[in-house]
Amino acid sequence: MGIFNGLNISASALTAERVRMDVISSNIANANTTRAKLVNGKWQPYRRKDVELSTINNGFGHYLNNAMTSQGNTAGGVEVSKITEDPSPFKMVYQPNSPDADKNGYVKMPNVNPTKEMVDLISASRSYEANVTVLNASKGMLLKALEIGR
Amino acid sequence: MNPITINQLQLKNQLPNIKQSTKTSGSFSNTLSNAVEQLNQSQLNSQQDIQNYINGKSTDLHNVMIAVEKSSIMLQTAVQVRDKAVQAYQEIMRMQV
Numbered sequence: 001m002g003i004f005n006g007l008n009i010s011a012s013a014l015t016a017e018r019v020r021m022d023v024i025s026s027n028i029a030n031a032n033t034t035r036a037k038l039v040n041g042k043w044q045p046y047r048r049k050d051v052e053l054s055t056i057n058n059g060f061g062h063y064l065n066n067a068m069t070s071q072g073n074t075a076g077g078v079e080v081s082k083i084t085e086d087p088s089p090f091k092m093v094y095q096p097n098s099p100d101a102d103k104n105g106y107v108k109m110p111n112v113n114p115t116k117e118m119v120d121l122i123s124a125s126r127s128y129e130a131n132v133t134v135l136n137a138s139k140g141m142l143l144k145a146l147e148i149g150r
Numbered sequence: 151m152n153p154i155t156i157n158q159l160q161l162k163n164q165l166p167n168i169k170q171s172t173k174t175s176g177s178f179s180n181t182l183s184n185a186v187e188q189l190n191q192s193q194l195n196s197q198q199d200i201q202n203y204i205n206g207k208s209t210d211l212h213n214v215m216i217a218v219e220k221s222s223i224m225l226q227t228a229v230q231v232r233d234k235a236v237q238a239y240q241e242i243m244r245m246q247v
Binding site for chain 1: 220223
């Protein structure tokens with residue numbers, strides 16, 4: 001709880017948005033990857049990855065501080081708690097000439113939906129911008145405080 | 151009254167005293183040198199972050215920028231404190247003897 005608390009919270013959010021962006025770019029890059037994982041001698045296509053975010057609370061010390069100062073719960077920043085795989089089924093595409101085709105000529109393609117990824121991309125990019133705005137506002141407040149009495 | 155609550159009350163009353171005693175024990179020069187040391191440390195930290203970024207050790211540009219901003223704000227705070235101290239000194243030197 002220093003004077004830079006606001007900046008630290010925004011910094012954690014920026015880091016989390018960067019991870020989200022990395023995962024989205026991986027999803028889009030692998031939208032046509034049919035050989036991502038080898039399971040029992042057979043190639044499985046790429047599974048879409050998803051980011052799980054959670055609030056940072058610094059464990060016991062955090063709760064003790066809240067109980068002692070009775071200021072109420074000041075929430076902390078955000079962190080990526082887990083990167084999960086999307087369990088939805090793969091797309092089946094008819095490509096009899098492909099080496100990955102099954103006996104009916106169908107190839108399993110990744111369960112990546114490019115439209116959804118683009119929407120997520122815009123969301124991550126705008127969230128990043130919003131957090132930069134918050135960061136600049138907290139910095140502006142600190143600089144304004146230095147002007148008191150000048 | 152419950153003994154636990156009495157203990158808590160006593161603890162609460164003692165806490166500010168403990169804090170004050172540690173604050174007043176250091177002399178002015180100690181406090182000043184500690185503050186300058188902290189300022190120097192933040193400058194060194196931001197320098198280290200920039201160096202790590204250039205060398206490819208750290209990958210997050212925003213963390214570098216935030217470290218630089220933090221050290222800049224701390225430096226400006228120190229400048230304000232210095233200005234106030236010098237102003238007070240000059241005010242006293244202007245006294246008629």
